[in-house]
Every structure is written in structure tokens, then in C-alpha cells.
Amino acid sequence: MAWIFLLVAAFFEVLFAMGMKYAEGFTRPWPSLLVVVAAVAGIWFLTLSMRVLPVSIAYPIWTAIGTLGTVLLGFLLLGEALTPSKLVSVGLIIVGVAGLR
Template sequence: MPWLILFLAGLLEIVWAVAMKQSHGLTRPWPVAIMLGGMIGSFWLLAIAMRQMPLGTAYMVWTGIGAVGSFVLGLVLFSEPVSAARLVAAGLIVAGIVTMKLAS
């Protein structure tokens, strides 16, 4: 169950990162509200997951989900540049997340 909660926390991290981008420097109220709600929910779920998980594992997986998810949505929603190096870097983060799960 803590892994599911951690996964949901990571998804909310993606939500707040995309909302922050959409806020145009915190100047648009609805994206800012979504960003703040996503942040609160993400931190809350992370804290719940950390009750049963080691700090390092939980934090690394949480940031990894947020980083890779934000990277993918940046490619899809904002037409950010794709390069082999960026794809390899994202793949290494995913490999790290999978390795942490297998090691737990």
C-alpha cells in the first residue's frame, strides 16, 4: 500500500509542475490554485508513504516519478526538444526507480 500512495504522490507532483508552467510565473489564478492543491496533496501522500518506507527510497522514487512525468509531459504538451541524451537521462531515472522497488 505505501508504494501505491507514493505513486499517487508522484503523480500529484507532475500535476503541480505542469500547473506551475501553465501559471506563467504565478500570474494566472487557476493554475496557481491547481499547483498549490497538487503540492499539498503530493507532500501529504509522501508523508503518509514515509510512515512505512525508508526516507531515501520514498524521496528518490517520488522525485523520480515527478521528474520523468514532467519530462514526458513537457515533450507532449509543450513541444520541448527531444534528444538522445535527454531520453537516456530519463531512462536512467526510470531504471533507478525500478531498482529501488526491486531492492525494497
């Protein structure tokens, strides 16, 4: 169950990051509310996962999934470039988290 909580937490982490773009500096009410709710939910589910998982595993995986998801959605939804250096960096994140596991 801890891994499911961690995946849900990571989903909210991506939602939080993407929501910040759409909130435009907290000038748009609904996206701003989404940012706050996603941040609280993400941290709450992360905390639930840490009842079982060590912090040295749960937190890096949470941030890595959040980073990877944000890079992917930035590309798909916002038209951000996937440069070779960005792709190498994403690969290094994956290797780094796999090394922790």
C-alpha cells in the same frame, strides 16, 4: 498501501510541475491554485507513504516519477524536444532509482 500513496504523491508531483508552467509565474489564478493544491497533496501523500517506506526509497522514487512524468508531458503537451541526451538522462534516472531499490 504505502506504494499506492507513493504513486498518488508522484501524480501530484507531476501535476505540480506542469501547473507551474501554466501558472506563468503565479499570474494566472486557477493554474496557480492548482500548483498550491498539488504541492500540498503531493507532500501529504508522500508523508503517508513514508510511514512504511524508508525515506531513502520513497523520496527518490517520488522525485524520479515526477521527473519522468514531467519530461513525458512536456514532450506530449508542450512540444518540448526529446533529444538523445535527454533520453539518456531519463534512462540514468531509471537505473539510479532501480539501484536504490
